[in-house]
Amino acid sequence: MAFIHTGKLDWLCHRWQRDSVFxxxxxxxxxxxxxxxxxxxxxxxxxxxxxxxxxxxxxxxYVAGHHSIMLINCPTEQTAKDIGRALMEKRMVACVNILPRAATMYYWKGEIQEATEILLLLRTRSSKIQKLTEYIMSIHPYENPEILSFPVEDGSLDYMKWIDDAVPINTPVTT
Known part of the structure; x- marks a missing residue:
């Protein structure tokens, strides 16, 4: 057990208080x-x-993650076109690919379901993902649509600049 002389400790405390920057x-x-x-x-x-x-x-x-790719499944080609056009008109995405019908199997309410769906592939700024998700949820016919996003790690700088030009930072979203 170490013993500290109180006289020296008092001197140190007084000096610290007197010289304190505070x-x-x-x-x-x-x-x-x-x-x-x-x-x-x-x-x-x-x-x-x-x-x-x-x-x-x-x-x-390039700043990794500045841009994102989104995937959205739709029940019909017309639904996919309608959603894609709405997103393009609002300048929320730079590009929409509508991929052909795909056979889909998934669990829904405890049972295996089968369907055919159309896949939307979108390119946008990562900063738009939350607004995009909320807007898509408001117009999509599914109760729980598949909306996934993935950050872009790298790519053509000219292409990334084109996305930035096509999707302004401040685009108001109204439903």
């Missing part, structure tokens, strides 16, 4: 510093995105 700060300065730290933490996602985009612009490199 003694030179006013209360308003401390509040300002704390506020700045909290604001920085709150804005971190935005600041990180801006930093990554700036790095991408300066280096000419």
């Amino acid at each position: 003694q030179t700060f006013s209360r308003s300065t401390c509040v300002f510093v704390l506020g700045t730290v909290l604001l920085t933490l709150a804005l971190y996602p935005v600041l990180r995105t801006l930093g990554v985009q700036l790095h991408s612009a300066l280096t000419g490199s």
Whole structure:
């Protein structure tokens, strides 16, 4: 068991309090510093995105995950065309592929179901995925439609720029 002489400990505490950096700060300065730290933490996602985009612009490199591919199953070709056209008109996606009928087997309400479906393949900005999902859910005839998205890791920089040009950052979504 170590024994510390209280006289030396008192001297150290008094010296620390007297020399403390915090003694030179006013209360308003401390509040300002704390506020700045909290604001920085709150804005971190935005600041990180801006930093990554700036790095991408300066280096000419692609930022993985900036774009996404979505898959959506539809019951008919007409439904697929209607959903695809609605998304294109709202400029939420850059491109829609309507792939031919596919045989599908799936579990639904405890039983194996069989159907034919049409697959939509969409290209968009990753930042649009949540709005896209909500909008598709509001117009899709299925109770629980298949809506999956995958981030694009790499690809043609010219193609990725084309997606950015085709899908503006701020597109209002109305149902």
